[in-house]
Amino acid sequence: MKIFRKSLDYMQSKIKDILSEISDEDIDNIKKFFLNADRIFVYGAGRSGLVAKAFAIRLVHLGFQTFVIGETITAPVRKGDLVVIVSGSGETIPSKMTAEIARNIGAKLVSITANK
Template identity: 45%
Template sequence: MTLVDQVLDEIKTVMEDVDEQQLDAAEKLIVPSKRIFVLGAGRSGLMAKGFAMRLMHIGYTVFVIGETITPSIAPGDVLVSVSGSGTTSSIVELTEKAHQDGVTVIGVTSNAASPLAKNSDQVLIVPGATKTGDGVKSIQLLSTLFDQTTHITLDILTLKLSRRDHISNDSAKNTHSNME
């Protein structure tokens, strides 16, 4: 079996365990009338930023926490927090505060018992291996499997949103940067 085959098998194993009902519940919380904020550190943060970009492409008002032009999050907003372990202190602390302040939280983690999951209104469990050893075991380094499958999971959520909101690929292309 090649390395490519092994990695694809790992991704398939994780994606078979992503609960579509959790995606459906998250879809209900993300609506065009709400501001969406994303939060993550390191590679998880990059996955969150990728999700933010896709939300922008389908017409959402979306912000990345930590960017200089991001406004303050407020009650009624939605926060999507990503942490494979669900224990990254900077992510958990900001998520806890936002949740206490009336922000709706969607947590994306491999650990259903984590502080991130406990401070979320809805959790998306993406059971890929993390650097702390949670999730499906992997031949890949650190949290690579979690990152890969989080990207896919959030892209599936975006596809669900685009279908629900009747946003076509052509419509999404109109908001895509032409500077690439």
């Protein structure tokens, strides 16, 4: 039980550290992106892809029209949509390509990475 408690304390500490790096202004801007998006698309590869899919499910539960990029029934991204990219490094080629395509289309872009 001690190991479990230590793990929980460590995760809580890390989450607190991460959240302290995000300004209230950034949170407000990201919130506006989500609330004003026509549709929301999420992307991630590997473990990040699993996190992205879980996030997409949560967004659907909250009432957002949400798609997972790469699934066979995913609609194409359009101007006015929001693309959320989940990537540990933020440097993987597929993530960077997805971001570039989204920008070229005119979609808003939010990235969730371990790096600032």
